[in-house]
Amino acid sequence: MTTTPAAPQRGDVALTSRRMPLIIVVAVVSAVVGLFLGSRLPWGSVPLTVEEGVVVLHDDASGFTSFEGEDGTQIGFDVRSVVWSHGGQEGERSTPSCLSEGEGVPAEVGYRWVRVPDGGSRPFALWVAC
Incomplete structure:
Protein backbone atom coordinates (compact mmCIF):
# COMPACT_ATOMS: atom_id res chain seq x y z
CA MET A 1 0.00 0.00 0.00
CA PRO A 42 41.41 43.37 22.19
CA TRP A 43 43.20 41.90 19.18
CA GLY A 44 43.48 42.72 15.52
CA SER A 45 44.25 45.99 13.83
CA VAL A 46 43.94 48.75 16.41
CA PRO A 47 45.09 52.32 15.79
CA LEU A 48 47.58 53.82 18.25
CA THR A 49 47.15 57.10 20.05
CA VAL A 50 50.03 59.24 18.78
CA GLU A 51 51.12 62.17 20.92
CA GLU A 52 53.94 64.68 20.89
CA GLY A 53 56.05 65.22 23.98
CA VAL A 54 59.49 64.66 25.45
CA VAL A 55 61.34 61.32 25.64
CA VAL A 56 64.22 60.79 28.08
CA LEU A 57 66.56 57.79 28.00
CA HIS A 58 67.32 57.33 31.71
CA ASP A 59 69.55 54.26 31.56
CA ASP A 60 71.19 53.10 28.35
CA ALA A 61 72.19 49.74 29.87
CA SER A 62 68.59 48.75 30.73
CA GLY A 63 66.86 50.81 28.03
CA PHE A 64 64.60 52.48 30.61
CA THR A 65 62.97 55.45 28.94
CA SER A 66 60.19 57.83 29.93
CA PHE A 67 57.75 59.89 27.92
CA GLU A 68 55.77 62.92 29.01
CA GLY A 69 53.15 64.03 26.52
CA GLU A 70 51.87 67.53 25.97
CA ASP A 71 48.61 66.55 27.67
CA GLY A 72 50.45 65.18 30.73
CA THR A 73 50.40 61.51 29.76
CA GLN A 74 53.40 59.77 31.36
CA ILE A 75 54.73 56.41 30.23
CA GLY A 76 57.79 54.43 31.29
CA PHE A 77 59.08 51.76 28.89
CA ASP A 78 62.09 49.88 27.60
CA VAL A 79 63.04 51.69 24.39
CA ARG A 80 64.36 48.43 22.95
CA SER A 81 60.89 46.88 23.20
CA VAL A 82 59.25 49.36 20.81
CA VAL A 83 59.53 50.10 17.12
CA TRP A 84 61.26 53.40 16.42
CA SER A 85 61.93 55.74 13.52
CA HIS A 86 64.49 58.53 13.21
CA GLY A 87 65.83 60.38 10.19
CA GLY A 88 64.31 57.98 7.68
CA GLN A 89 65.58 54.92 9.53
CA GLU A 90 63.46 52.42 11.40
CA GLY A 91 64.41 49.86 13.96
CA GLU A 92 63.50 47.75 16.93
CA ARG A 93 65.34 45.92 19.71
CA SER A 94 67.87 48.74 19.79
CA THR A 95 68.20 52.32 21.02
CA PRO A 96 67.48 55.00 18.41
CA SER A 97 70.45 57.28 17.71
CA CYS A 98 68.35 60.36 18.54
CA LEU A 99 68.33 59.40 22.26
CA SER A 100 71.22 60.12 24.60
CA GLU A 101 71.20 59.12 28.24
CA GLY A 102 69.82 61.88 30.48
CA GLU A 103 68.71 64.23 27.68
CA GLY A 104 65.11 65.16 26.87
CA VAL A 105 64.30 64.87 23.18
CA PRO A 106 61.15 66.10 21.42
CA ALA A 107 59.40 63.04 20.01
CA GLU A 108 56.13 61.40 19.08
CA VAL A 109 55.06 58.26 20.89
CA GLY A 110 52.39 55.86 19.76
CA TYR A 111 50.68 54.08 22.63
CA ARG A 112 47.63 52.07 23.47
CA TRP A 113 45.61 51.97 26.67
CA VAL A 114 45.39 48.43 28.01
CA ARG A 115 43.14 47.11 30.79
CA VAL A 116 45.09 45.48 33.59
CA PRO A 117 43.82 42.70 35.90
CA ASP A 118 43.04 45.04 38.81
CA GLY A 119 40.34 46.72 36.71
CA GLY A 120 42.31 49.85 35.85
CA SER A 121 44.13 50.62 32.65
CA ARG A 122 47.47 52.10 31.68
CA PRO A 123 49.18 53.25 28.50
CA PHE A 124 51.78 51.00 26.83
CA ALA A 125 54.23 52.59 24.39
CA LEU A 126 54.61 50.72 21.10
CA TRP A 127 56.30 53.24 18.77
CA VAL A 128 58.67 56.21 19.06
CA ALA A 129 59.68 58.77 16.43
CA CYS A 130 62.26 61.46 17.10
Whole structure:
Protein backbone atom coordinates (compact mmCIF):
# COMPACT_ATOMS: atom_id res chain seq x y z
CA MET A 1 0.00 0.00 0.00
CA THR A 2 1.44 3.31 -1.02
CA THR A 3 0.56 6.60 0.49
CA THR A 4 0.37 9.79 -1.40
CA PRO A 5 1.96 12.80 0.23
CA ALA A 6 -0.55 15.30 1.43
CA ALA A 7 -0.99 18.35 -0.73
CA PRO A 8 0.24 21.56 0.89
CA GLN A 9 -2.45 23.32 2.75
CA ARG A 10 -3.03 27.03 2.45
CA GLY A 11 -1.95 27.51 6.08
CA ASP A 12 1.43 25.82 5.39
CA VAL A 13 2.29 28.41 2.72
CA ALA A 14 1.30 31.27 5.00
CA LEU A 15 3.41 29.83 7.83
CA THR A 16 6.46 29.48 5.54
CA SER A 17 6.09 33.03 4.20
CA ARG A 18 5.96 34.37 7.78
CA ARG A 19 9.15 32.49 8.76
CA MET A 20 11.28 33.98 5.95
CA PRO A 21 11.18 37.60 7.23
CA LEU A 22 11.91 36.34 10.74
CA ILE A 23 14.94 34.39 9.49
CA ILE A 24 16.19 37.45 7.60
CA VAL A 25 15.76 39.70 10.65
CA VAL A 26 17.64 37.21 12.87
CA ALA A 27 20.48 36.99 10.32
CA VAL A 28 20.80 40.78 10.02
CA VAL A 29 20.70 41.30 13.80
CA SER A 30 23.33 38.57 14.27
CA ALA A 31 25.61 40.20 11.69
CA VAL A 32 25.27 43.64 13.30
CA VAL A 33 25.95 42.28 16.80
CA GLY A 34 28.94 40.30 15.48
CA LEU A 35 30.46 43.35 13.81
CA PHE A 36 29.85 45.49 16.91
CA LEU A 37 31.52 42.99 19.24
CA GLY A 38 34.32 42.18 16.80
CA SER A 39 35.33 45.83 16.57
CA ARG A 40 35.79 45.96 20.35
CA LEU A 41 37.87 42.83 20.87
CA PRO A 42 41.41 43.37 22.19
CA TRP A 43 43.20 41.90 19.18
CA GLY A 44 43.48 42.72 15.52
CA SER A 45 44.25 45.99 13.83
CA VAL A 46 43.94 48.75 16.41
CA PRO A 47 45.09 52.32 15.79
CA LEU A 48 47.58 53.82 18.25
CA THR A 49 47.15 57.10 20.05
CA VAL A 50 50.03 59.24 18.78
CA GLU A 51 51.12 62.17 20.92
CA GLU A 52 53.94 64.68 20.89
CA GLY A 53 56.05 65.22 23.98
CA VAL A 54 59.49 64.66 25.45
CA VAL A 55 61.34 61.32 25.64
CA VAL A 56 64.22 60.79 28.08
CA LEU A 57 66.56 57.79 28.00
CA HIS A 58 67.32 57.33 31.71
CA ASP A 59 69.55 54.26 31.56
CA ASP A 60 71.19 53.10 28.35
CA ALA A 61 72.19 49.74 29.87
CA SER A 62 68.59 48.75 30.73
CA GLY A 63 66.86 50.81 28.03
CA PHE A 64 64.60 52.48 30.61
CA THR A 65 62.97 55.45 28.94
CA SER A 66 60.19 57.83 29.93
CA PHE A 67 57.75 59.89 27.92
CA GLU A 68 55.77 62.92 29.01
CA GLY A 69 53.15 64.03 26.52
CA GLU A 70 51.87 67.53 25.97
CA ASP A 71 48.61 66.55 27.67
CA GLY A 72 50.45 65.18 30.73
CA THR A 73 50.40 61.51 29.76
CA GLN A 74 53.40 59.77 31.36
CA ILE A 75 54.73 56.41 30.23
CA GLY A 76 57.79 54.43 31.29
CA PHE A 77 59.08 51.76 28.89
CA ASP A 78 62.09 49.88 27.60
CA VAL A 79 63.04 51.69 24.39
CA ARG A 80 64.36 48.43 22.95
CA SER A 81 60.89 46.88 23.20
CA VAL A 82 59.25 49.36 20.81
CA VAL A 83 59.53 50.10 17.12
CA TRP A 84 61.26 53.40 16.42
CA SER A 85 61.93 55.74 13.52
CA HIS A 86 64.49 58.53 13.21
CA GLY A 87 65.83 60.38 10.19
CA GLY A 88 64.31 57.98 7.68
CA GLN A 89 65.58 54.92 9.53
CA GLU A 90 63.46 52.42 11.40
CA GLY A 91 64.41 49.86 13.96
CA GLU A 92 63.50 47.75 16.93
CA ARG A 93 65.34 45.92 19.71
CA SER A 94 67.87 48.74 19.79
CA THR A 95 68.20 52.32 21.02
CA PRO A 96 67.48 55.00 18.41
CA SER A 97 70.45 57.28 17.71
CA CYS A 98 68.35 60.36 18.54
CA LEU A 99 68.33 59.40 22.26
CA SER A 100 71.22 60.12 24.60
CA GLU A 101 71.20 59.12 28.24
CA GLY A 102 69.82 61.88 30.48
CA GLU A 103 68.71 64.23 27.68
CA GLY A 104 65.11 65.16 26.87
CA VAL A 105 64.30 64.87 23.18
CA PRO A 106 61.15 66.10 21.42
CA ALA A 107 59.40 63.04 20.01
CA GLU A 108 56.13 61.40 19.08
CA VAL A 109 55.06 58.26 20.89
CA GLY A 110 52.39 55.86 19.76
CA TYR A 111 50.68 54.08 22.63
CA ARG A 112 47.63 52.07 23.47
CA TRP A 113 45.61 51.97 26.67
CA VAL A 114 45.39 48.43 28.01
CA ARG A 115 43.14 47.11 30.79
CA VAL A 116 45.09 45.48 33.59
CA PRO A 117 43.82 42.70 35.90
CA ASP A 118 43.04 45.04 38.81
CA GLY A 119 40.34 46.72 36.71
CA GLY A 120 42.31 49.85 35.85
CA SER A 121 44.13 50.62 32.65
CA ARG A 122 47.47 52.10 31.68
CA PRO A 123 49.18 53.25 28.50
CA PHE A 124 51.78 51.00 26.83
CA ALA A 125 54.23 52.59 24.39
CA LEU A 126 54.61 50.72 21.10
CA TRP A 127 56.30 53.24 18.77
CA VAL A 128 58.67 56.21 19.06
CA ALA A 129 59.68 58.77 16.43
CA CYS A 130 62.26 61.46 17.10
